[in-house]
Amino acid sequence: MLPGVKGMGMSADLFRERRVLWMPLEVPWQPPTAALRVCCETMGAALRFSCDQHADPFECADALIVYNEIFDEYGIPVHDGGATYVLIAHCPWCAAKLPESQRDRWFDEVDAVAGDDDPTPKRFLSAAWRTGDQTGGAQSE
Ligand SMILES: [Zn+2]
Ligand SMILES: [Zn+2]
Numbered sequence: 001m002l003p004g005v006k007g008m009g010m011s012a013d014l015f016r017e018r019r020v021l022w023m024p025l026e027v028p029w030q031p032p033t034a035a036l037r038v039c040c041e042t043m044g045a046a047l048r049f050s051c052d053q054h055a056d057p058f059e060c061a062d063a064l065i066v067y068n069e070i071f072d073e074y075g076i077p078v079h080d081g082g083a084t085y086v087l088i089a090h091c092p093w094c095a096a097k098l099p100e101s102q103r104d105r106w107f108d109e110v111d112a113v114a115g116d117d118d119p120t121p122k123r124f125l126s127a128a129w130r131t132g133d134q135t136g137g138a139q140s141e
Contacts, residue, residue, distance in 0.1 A: 039096035
């Protein structure tokens, strides 16, 4: 047993700094779009979550990694009953450096344009706010 690790009671304290909630709350988890370029095949496979019994990776014990496209961040689901995950900076399989989370910048930019009681502006509910893609992706032409 590792020193200082006794039972499961302290799990809420583990990784307190890097442990985050799936946000924005208005946007439920969804698999990454085809636009996402992953570091390696194993990461790609891990992100292609599909399970007959669970609608999202936070409910499924088999889910190893989640990707949040809005914040451009990767994490390991905590499976504590909520939609929380621990941010990771490198791929567990190929060790590639993963993108820096844009979570803090997202909050700064939303705060700058919307008040506390305002709904989150639409472009902040997709990757559009950081990619500059105003169409939201699909454009018929
Ligand atoms: Zn499952
Ligand atoms: Zn990788």
